[in-house]
Amino acid sequence: MLPLAGRITEAMQLRFLHIKQYDLPHTWRIDRRVLEHAVIWLIEEGALTLEAAAAEESLSLRGGAGEPEALPCGAGELLFFPPGTLLSCRAQSASLQLISLNYETAAPLERGGRWPASLRLPLRYGGDTAELAAVLRLMLADDDADSAGKPLLMQAGLLRLLGLMAARRAPALDARSADGGSDPRVADAIAHMSQRPAAQPSVKQLAEAVGTSESHLRKLFLRDTGMAPLQYWHALKAKLAMRRLAATSEHVSEIAHALGYEDANYFSRVFKKVIGLTPQEYRRKHRDWMQLPAE
Template sequence: MSLFVDSLKILFLHIKPYELDYTWTVGPRQLHHSVLWYVTAGQFALHVQDARHVGRAGRIYLLPPRSAIRCHAITERVSLVSVNFDANITFLGGRVWSEALHLPVELDGECPQIASVLQEMLRTAGQPSAAQTLLLQAGLQKLVALLLNRHIRSMPSGAVPVMDARVEKVIEYLSCRPDRFPKMAELCEWAEVSESHLRKLFIRFTGMPPLHFFHHMKTEQAKEMLVRTDARISDIAYRLGFADPNYFSRLFKNKTGFTPQQYRQKYGIWMDG
């Protein structure tokens, strides 16, 4: 799971508090972005896809992108803070990020830190400044990090994963062996499935076939090494299992639009020389 968290990209869109009365209804509606509702008062009926929830104070509701929702007030008054944002895990294609991280729709919001972050974000949103967007982005990242940490700690050790266990097994195998460039036969043996079945599983759960996923994953690992270390490009290629640094450079440029050296110059550490 740490690999998924490290590759999570988040973009803040907007935040707004709502004071709603008993006539409040939404939907049916399909969401285009991720939406987080932090409920501070009242109750409401919420349907996300086919699952029903009762929204209530002290709870957080994480509504995934592309999900169909509908809801209506149960009490005379409903108060909530709504945060809209985009999020994705870079190498999972069209896979919904919250599903990949096993985040449920309903989460415990009884945490002073979470309330404090949201209040600070609301204050920032109401006080235009040159750095407003950066501050809101930082607030959103802290908010999601707090939710992830709390949820991961609360997960039972035998929690059933949302992603197919065989796909997770292969991804974990790859992430723990960055210097390897295993062949499909080796991955299939590790996952105990045929090559055709493993291909179907990867397309279903990551949005891309195994080889494309593998290359995408190597690219993300290379980005981190380029930004965080001063290792030579050829050494990074060898550490990632590439026998030919030129092939590594061509693959990296094909995936990112930059050569490894260009990427390092644009995003890497520059204070050391």
């Protein structure tokens, strides 16, 4: 199973839009605005109160009866709002200074439009945010520069920031949590698949191995990975095949058989559906050309 940051990188397409530092008066407020893009705020000075809700329920902080909770936030805190967030907020200090970063994201959604649990970052990051703040301030400085490499620097900064945010979230997703974190039975089922890549487990066998029902395991997989168990199994084997295609000279049929596919043509179709390239196309594009002989 890939670590959280790896799963986010593979599942999402990210594009930096803009970053700006704001000095806001005590009268500043936003009323029920739906955010079109993902937004990250770093509060540098002052305080604000916000209410946030989302149709896909990707925010982890909510009040009773499904209503958003009024949340006081102060200097040093970092806030994350996914696309579709319904946001209301107002300044609670004489002045308010914050850095705002906007970016576009495309991610596979579960049924019903919810983000998989592995993609749900918490709304609020408190405590020691110095490392996150340093990345944002460096991005601000890079944004002021006039250079051909600016787009790459901004994209790299965005990826680093999200990676650090995801790394903080990872421990909470290693066990089932009250806010809908990853269920350990999903992790156990994925470990079962990974240890037996040539096996052909049914959902019933996987459910029995982790101590739950078939229907419940399907629900857990859709919630935590965005895929059904057997769909995830094919994707996992495609990732294993990618490494062998890039690092070895094994025939495609040999790789297919090693991963439990009796029909190499069927394996090729599955691989292309998951990766977007045939095994031969992937090998030509990603093979270790410094160590392997030319085909």
